[in-house]
Amino acid sequence: xxxxxxxxxxxxxxxxxxxxMILQQKLAERLIKQIMEMEGxxxxxxxxxxxxxxxxxxxDNDLDLFVLFPKKCQE
Numbered sequence: 458x459x460x461x462x463x464x465x466x467x468x469x470x471x472x473x474x475x476x477x478m479i480l481q482q483k484l485a486e487r488l489i490k491q492i493m494e495m496e497g498x499x500x501x502x503x504x505x506x507x508x509x510x511x512x513x514x515x516x517d518n519d520l521d522l523f524v525l526f527p528k529k530c531q532e
Contacts, residue, residue, distance in 0.1 A: 470515070471514050471515055472514075472515060473513060473514070473515045473516075473517075474515070477515065478511075481508055481518065481520070484520065485504045485508065485520050485522070488502075488520065488522060489502045489504065489522065492522070492524060498526055498527060498530050499524050499525060499526050500525050500526065500527055501524075501525040502522055502523065502524050502525070503522070503523045503525065504520065504521070504522060505521045505522070505523050506519070506520070506521030507521075508520060508521070509521070
């Protein structure tokens, strides 16, 4: 088996399916919307990590959401 064929086979096994990626994105969007609709001092929510960079592995379903607060909340 040629090296490129082997790499392609591995990538096919570890890359999330389109369906998996769509479901993860929809969940992230729903959670971000819910957080932004909550009362509180937060000013933004960002999807970060491997899912945001599209470098996650198939079956790796953790979402990294960063909730941002104004600097005055540190005081």
